[in-house]
Amino acid sequence: MSVGRRVGDHLGGDMMTIDFDDGAADRLVAVASEVDLQLVTGGFSRRSAAEQAMMEFSGSYADRFGDAASAEATDRLTLAAALGHLADAVRTVKAEAGRERERLADLAAWRGREQDRQRAAADQFLGGLGSAVAPFLDPQPSSVVIRPTPISASFSASDRPRTAGGSSAGTSSADPDRLRAFTASARSSDRGFADGAARLRNAWTVFRTNCGWADVSRSSLFAGFDRYLQENAADADWIDRIANAFERAGSGHALSDAIIDIAAAEEIPSQFQGLLAPGVDPSRAAALWAGLDLGTAEDNELAALPTDVLAVLGNLEGIPYWARHVANQQVLDDRIERGNLDPVEDRALRSIRASLGDGRFLISMTADVPPLAAISLGDLDTATNVTWAVPGMTSSSERMEGWVQAAQNIKDEQRIVAGGEDRAVIAWMGYDAPPAPPNLGVFNEEAAQAGAPKLAASIRGLDAARAGDMPRTNVLAHSYGTTTASLGLTQAGVHVDNFVSIASAGIPQSIPTADEIQASHVYAGQARDTLVGFPGFGDQYAYIGRDFSVPYRLDPTNASFGAETFGADGAVVDTPAGPQALRGVKDHGVWTEHHEGYLDVGTESLRNVALATTGNGDRVSPAR
Structure with missing residues (x-):
């Protein structure tokens, strides 16, 4: 028999048919019944996994998880019931199609016999023979069309809230391993459900194509099934994000609901x-x-x-x-x-990590290679005195430890000259400094122009974070860092108490005097100039940066600039413990193996930097 099992007669040339394929109907009933059973039995493992996850899950998010698990179970059983109803409805329509076929076949046969009787009656009338079979002995079958019961395949999945709407006052705790065991089990069952959904949709498509006689009033079940699977997937992803949050927080920690609201959100x-x-x-x-x-x-x-x-x-x-x-x-x-x-990134990140420790805070780190970074030695949220230390030529986070040590020297010296105040010194590697010659970057202002807004932003950030409780602020800059910092201190909305320049590679001509720098006091220190290639006699590079730049840059120690100058070539100074001999600077660097750099312990330069950055600028030793 053909796929449609079409039945008909040829009365008057018309074709009476019914478009209904029993095989397609049987296939749909079979698949719907199979997926119905799969949904019911598949819930056992899911419920067990949920119960295991709940064993160490507490707080608002445990309640939300329980709500989600309950909603899933309700949806799943409702969907299974809808599939059972679909199978029953298709069976009913298949039976109705059978009865309609039988009625049509009976009616077609009767019409054939009726035609025969009418022809026999005509022949008898013409031939004068006996009468035909009486019609009342062969009554006409029903001419009332059997209409199929409408098939309603409907289901809609429920929404599942996934936030506790909490605050830091509410907390939740969980075992991330148990949560991950749940998501693994849930995803496994969902893969089976998704396969069943695909088979069901295919069987439905074949049924609709080959059973046009059936009347479908609603078919939201299939979109609802998809939505159910989407909600399940969203639940698994949500629980994974919660597990990630607890893993990152460390074993045994409870988390505030406010934090989990952010960590667990899809967006x-x-x-x-x-x-x-x-x-x-x-x-x-x-x-x-x-x-x-x-x-x-x-x-x-x-x-x-x-x-x-x-x-x-x-x-x-x-x-x-x-x-x-x-x-x-x-x-x-x-x-x-x-x-x-990348090897450069690896070196930089490991140098940054090695620079951290007790009382040190990584307050910025970009995604660049190498990253720009800043480490505060001291708590910026409470410090009453804050100093930015801005490095010069060749500085990079690949060598973060060296600049952090220089910053530590400053902080230690500040304590020596001004007591144990709560201070912070920021080792600010926050701009791309130019490399050493033969690269010509140090002889122009491009790097400084790019770095200045970043330093200004850092200063404004402290203003905002400590609004109403602003500490004394200082900027100490070395070499090309003085070029960058001086530009940064001319930016809008920026002001510090003290700006200190050492070994300056030159102040841009756009800043003709110290008055243009937005600082209450401007200090400058410079060791004696010496020729390149003759180390151990003085600063061999600073004057080259100033005099050979294009355009040339200004020396902040010149009287015409107007800065308060201090000595760096060595001196004997009075201290509470008596006279102290301080070494002179014999190199352009901030520290050397012979401890004769600008920020080496025991140098006149370091002591004067510490005095100037603690509000004791009146005590610096004079330049000679």
């Missing part, structure tokens, strides 16, 4: 998006942070946030520096552990 929550928007103003960032209820979050909690969020927070001017440090520390570890790094 960054709207209240957090403004904070991460490109170019957000530091004051705006400070205000947004204050409104996020994260002020009491612990270090491990903040580390639970996704890496891409942490990468932004770590460099976001205006938010607390403890938060930036936690974010950057996590990103640093992630980058190193990722492996397969």
